[in-house]
Amino acid sequence: MGPSGSGKTTLLNLLAGRLSASSNLNGSGSITINGKKRNPGSFKKLSAYVMQDDQMFAELTVEEQISISAILRLPNKVSKAEKKRRVEAVISELGLSGVKQSFIGSETKRGVSGGERKRVSIGTELVTDPSLLFLDEPTSGLDAFNAQNVVQTLVRLARNGRAVAMTVHQPRSNIFSLFDMLLLLSEGQIVYFGSAKDALPYFSQLGYECPEHFNPADYFLDLVSIDSRSPQLERNSRGRVLYLHRSYNEALSSKEGDMIKQNEISPKIEEEPNQETDVTDIHKYAYPYWKEFFLLCNRASKLLVREQGVSIISAARTMITAILLGLIWLNKGRNISSTNYMDIEGILFFIPINQSFISIFGTIFTFPLERSIVLRERASGMYRVSPYYLSKTLVEIPRSIIFLLVFCAVLYWMVGLRDSASSFFLFLVVNFLTSLTAEGIALTVSAGAPNPKIASAIVPLFLVVSALFGGYFSQIPNYFVWLKYMSFMKYSFGAFMHIQLDDFQFQVPVSDCTVCDGNQVLSTSGMTDFSLGGNIGLLVTIMMIFRISAYLMLRIRGPKYDRNL
Template sequence: MGPSGGGKTTLLNLLSGRIKLDSGTITYNNQPYSKSLKWRIGFVLQDDVAFPHLTVKETLTYAALLRLPNTLTMQQKKERATYVISELGLERCQNTVIGGTFFRGISGGERKMVCIANEILLNPSLLLLDEPTSGLDSTTALQIVKMLRNIARSGKTVVTTIHQPSSRLFSKFDKLILLGKGSSLYFGKASDAMLYFSSMGCSPLIAMNPAEFLIDLANGNIKDKSVPSDLEDKFFPRNNSLDMKHGELSQVDVHEYLVEAYAVKEAKLGKTKLIKPLLIDAEPRMKARSSTMEWGATWWDQFSILFRRGLKERRHEYFSCIRITQVFSTAIVMGLLWWRSDASSPKGLQDQAGLLFFISVFWAFFPMFTAIFTFPQERVMLAKERSVGMYRLSAYLLARMTSDLPLDLILPLVFLVIVYLMAGLKSTFTAFSLTMLTVFLSVVAAQGLGLTIGAAFMDVKKASTLASVIIMTSMLSGGFFIQKVPVFMSWVHHVSPLSKD
């Protein structure tokens, strides 16, 4: 526990092995961190990262299929997900989508439960949580802490950071580390924290939540608190004590005093450990994977699972009301403008060439800007899942691209059928198939380019600006507006997806 910037999250990241040490060592039961130990540690991020369009059951089932050891069958992995759902009391919302910014799903407390469930699927021996009660009301926060306490009582080690808990939450903690500006101010039983500071002469002068009192001390704030005599004597000599007030003590002075007092206490205790090390072991069927068995599923299983998950997640985006309305309205407007166009005359032929040009422009412009927003949004999820070794990057990339192909084909097909019937284009199967193939290849190329730009910049504004420049350049160099292009710009014509050749 500690104030913002005290080092809580950094400490958890170090303990979980997510960031490397610049100095010092961290051991687990006197063993250094290794890949085999990685599978026994669960880490719940402060931000609830999950796919918004998947249900609770789908989210945990896919995670179980990807993360649980290969020694378990698919059915056993699904049963494990069902068991965790039941254990955390998520049955009521298991068929409800997670939800996002623009549409409603499960509640904030249930989202946090899902994130915790995602980590305890592996039955970890050590569970780390970064501020699991942030943004939750007091009742929901208490339920989360009670659930974590039950996990701890089952023989697991649960380490959680917390900013400023209520008195009810504080009473549930077994051990407490109080951090301030990266330094330890107290480590021991949570119930003994007030006694420790009282013993040095620092206690609240008014009724105060213990957690609030401790956070104030970690911040160096001694307002409404008694000042230790040692601290008074150190900074206020007795001949000046009548002229000085407690409020003149700086936060730095208070912080340094508390750090020094804790160091003296530790020196007296020597190397006595307050907590006996728990053997990090798991159930026989959930034993940690060795370094030679790094993945929970084969490459092909990873690909097929990610492919199915991608279809379920992105079908909502592809077939949203706004997207369908946009495609249908554009097709109808173009069909009305080129209603029953006749290609027998040069003027009619030129009109149909213009129609084909704008079809190409639409299906290059539309998918590109949709794809630009995709990777920046998925990057957080990808980083989270990759950090725990859920799947190979190659399996993700191939599944990501191939899961888009069937979705990419449906709307362009419907769009082209409407335009073909209304505009009176050449109504032969060969002509329609070639047109459809051209549009489909244009969609794939535009989407690939959009994903590349989005991944390269990770900034939607910068990526959109570059995409606009590329689209404009492709349109101008396509051969519809200018026939004679200077030699030094002729290369643009050959790489443009909108070239009439």
């Protein structure tokens, strides 16, 4: 316990082996488990960590969330029936039996209460039956009733043989009374560590008597907080904290060793595996690769089906956009001549812009939340990156194809584009590749950017540059020519132009036109540098580059912890 910035979460992360490799902290001393030095492999198996924010999919039920964790994290040799029994036991232990079929929900989607959601987070980690349970401010954001329920749940877990360590900022007195041990921090320094019930007598001996009927937790925080309202108050409070820290150091004695021995954790690991085994084990996953993939596909499918509101809005948007564009360019493709062929160029250039905006902004506003969930699950060792990424990509393809098919069918025939089944099929394929490419850009930026705001600021740059150099504007300064070959819209536009105008004859006398057929339009528009196949091939190449980049970003930006601390 301690004021904001006192080092609570840093210490918890250090003890839990969750300190970021980029923290650049230098540590000294050692961390032991029942007197034996901690090492990564065995420690990861006997401990669990519950983050402050409850990062879970709102569309999953309580039982589904805990079941997925059990299936992915319990050893593959454990039978399905045993895993199911373990899930039921955890749900019962956490008092969630009455809501196990309820959706988890979120701030915007109705679901279980905040306290129940926190207990689901705990249950997600509890399925592995850890001896050590770390929690970062589990009462944060909860009302008094739910906060007390969560802490009472943790007390029951501790009474059943687990060591439970949690950070807390300013608990109510009835919550503080439930604590066994108290570590009080101020500016990274320990001012008290011992029995929670002995804290009041300890500070009283130092001359700091807690007023009667006053919350001890509030009083302790007042003692160890730095008051920066004035230079004099700041000097006084810093002097008090320094005195408390020195007093604690002086009070340390042999009793400390006795206290540690009395609080040993459940002896589930009598022997420490050798270091080589541990380093290997930390990289292993409990579930086989292909089973991970199918389970994640199943989860992604459920999430997709349950996003009914998003699907309905997307379907309506698709129809409205297709009809609106169709009305603007109604029948323009049925009477192409030397005087109006630029109308067709306009719609063929606007289509990839439209598809790109829909795909990019549909991803940039939804993926960051999913990314935070994936980071939490990966930090717990639930699954590899590649099966998650493949499952996400493959599950979303059918819905994308359905929406594209509706969009293309309505727009294609309203505009009156080339009357050929093969042309329509190629038109659909290029639209699909354009969407995949734009989505790949959004995934890459979202996975690589520190937060959604930065991602949403970067993505428009890709769209603007790609549109400016997408081939519609033929007069480009020489120093920008190279950019047009990096524009994926250039290849989408080029492919559309070839699909519609290759060997296409205008229905006008040759004597009445300067541009008399589709091939001449392609030539005057600068579309002859790549054939239809060349444009599609280059579009596929760019799509693969961004899709692979998104995967690599997910790996690079994944959780990395300093094993030396």
